[in-house]
Amino acid sequence: MAADLTVIGAGLAGTEAAWQAARLGVRVDLYEMRPQRMTPAHQSDHLAELVCSNSLRGGGLHNAVGLLKEELRRCDSLFMATADRHAVPAGGALAVDREGFANSITKSIEEHPLISLQRGEVTEIPSGPVIIASGPLTSDRLAAEIARLTGAQHLYFYDAIAPIVETDSIDYKKVYAASRYGKGGADYLNCPFTEGEYHAFVAALCSGDKVQPHDFEKVIHFEGCMPIEEMAERGPLTLAFGPMKPVGLPDPKTGRTPFAVVQLRQENRHASLHNLVGFQTKLTYGEQQRIFRTIPGLEQARFARLGSMHRNTFINAPACLTPNLQLKSAQHIFFAGQITGVEGYVESAACGFLAGLFAGWQVTGTELSRPPATTALGALLDFLSTAPEKGFQPMNVTYGLFPPLDKRLRKRRERREALAERALVDLASWQANLPLQIT
Numbered sequence: 001m002a003a004d005l006t007v008i009g010a011g012l013a014g015t016e017a018a019w020q021a022a023r024l025g026v027r028v029d030l031y032e033m034r035p036q037r038m039t040p041a042h043q044s045d046h047l048a049e050l051v052c053s054n055s056l057r058g059g060g061l062h063n064a065v066g067l068l069k070e071e072l073r074r075c076d077s078l079f080m081a082t083a084d085r086h087a088v089p090a091g092g093a094l095a096v097d098r099e100g101f102a103n104s105i106t107k108s109i110e111e112h113p114l115i116s117l118q119r120g121e122v123t124e125i126p127s128g129p130v131i132i133a134s135g136p137l138t139s140d141r142l143a144a145e146i147a148r149l150t151g152a153q154h155l156y157f158y159d160a161i162a163p164i165v166e167t168d169s170i171d172y173k174k175v176y177a178a179s180r181y182g183k184g185g186a187d188y189l190n191c192p193f194t195e196g197e198y199h200a201f202v203a204a205l206c207s208g209d210k211v212q213p214h215d216f217e218k219v220i221h222f223e224g225c226m227p228i229e230e231m232a233e234r235g236p237l238t239l240a241f242g243p244m245k246p247v248g249l250p251d252p253k254t255g256r257t258p259f260a261v262v263q264l265r266q267e268n269r270h271a272s273l274h275n276l277v278g279f280q281t282k283l284t285y286g287e288q289q290r291i292f293r294t295i296p297g298l299e300q301a302r303f304a305r306l307g308s309m310h311r312n313t314f315i316n317a318p319a320c321l322t323p324n325l326q327l328k329s330a331q332h333i334f335f336a337g338q339i340t341g342v343e344g345y346v347e348s349a350a351c352g353f354l355a356g357l358f359a360g361w362q363v364t365g366t367e368l369s370r371p372p373a374t375t376a377l378g379a380l381l382d383f384l385s386t387a388p389e390k391g392f393q394p395m396n397v398t399y400g401l402f403p404p405l406d407k408r409l410r411k412r413r414e415r416r417e418a419l420a421e422r423a424l425v426d427l428a429s430w431q432a433n434l435p436l437q438i439t
């Protein structure tokens, strides 16, 4: 019998999407190219293979990824139920037995009466309803098809992620708001360096420990997304004439132009996050925290995301997708998982959950309903449609993406508890009002 929906890629997002659509009574063809064609990172023919760590990160609700997992649990996600069944001891984190986890998801999919698993590489996008969930290592021929659909300028093959800090951890006594030569308003926060501070910072960047890339990731280095520490290694003043250039940025407190600046750019609609402009890096996470906290104004910074550079196929979601994960120019085509610009195992599965529901509702002629932006699921979705298109880079779920609370709470722990409580209440009312109840 012909399928109602095709899902391309049976990784974390694709298996969850197929499962959710099938719960709505939709017949799904789920395509997976492995083992005929392997990616450079996958090792097996299992569906939902975890390519690297076996950790699904923090468990508690003080952590936004913990809340995202709890929401998935409450929405009967296959990914979460399977992860919980295959949990192994990992302190406060949730880690899984990777073999048991992937075997179990594979079995659940293979045995589902409405899902037909097809092994083979998809090289053309089918004409009917489809979810593209082919992941960060999408095969070349499918990537070429996606570029044709989205426009090549909106498909990227590497991420170059700069760290993001929580805005309320920035020291406003030291930083100042200004745009270069006053153009476009005071859109950037500037962290001013003296000459001595600058040279100490460059020396720390040059001697910091770096992450060694996988073999298939060694091709990256084109100008424009060069790691900050490699630029620093080119010469003592390279950064002062590059991303740390201070010209046109006098400090209004002194009227003088500092020796160098690090610019921080607003990352999200609520201005609760700022990224370090041009600071994509391969320094280890520990070194980033140590070195970037020497930047004047960031001594107490809390990092919502640390920098990295990876092979990663992803589209510019705010430019290409509707808020329901559909391609703007062809709304029967949905995207799910890491290829949309979410980052991480749990986020990819969560995105698959949403795409499965949305595509399932579209196929069954039901109105689409998005979870509120106050939930972790909704905040992630909201990020994909409202993040600035310029410089769009993948993102983990973080409390910085959530709309602020109505009341001001001084303690971070209390704030997070209140955000989690609000999220779970709002999730329940979203579920209670769904247009078509999941069976």
Ligand SMILES: Cc1cc2nc3c(=O)[nH]c(=O)nc-3n(C[C@H](O)[C@H](O)[C@H](O)COP(=O)(O)OP(=O)(O)OC[C@H]3O[C@@H](n4cnc5c(N)ncnc54)[C@H](O)[C@@H]3O)c2cc1C
Binding pocket: 008, 009, 010, 011, 012, 013, 014, 031, 032, 033, 034, 038, 039, 041, 042, 048, 049, 050, 051, 052, 053, 054, 120, 121, 122, 123, 133, 134, 135, 136, 137, 138, 139, 142, 214, 311, 336, 337, 338, 339, 343, 344, 345, 346, 348, 349
């Ligand atoms: C090397 C690497 C390491 C990572 N490590 C971590 C980590 O430790 N922790 C973490 O949270 N996140 C990690 N990530 C990021 C991300 O969370 C994972 O890649 C995650 O698996 C993404 O889920 P997905 O479903 O979007 O893609 P995937 O899980 O990769 O699934 C996509 C599937 O599509 C298939 N496919 C691709 N092209 C085609 C085609 N043309 N036809 C049919 N099938 C196709 C692939 O074989 C694959 O099975 C890592 C990413 C990479 C690349």
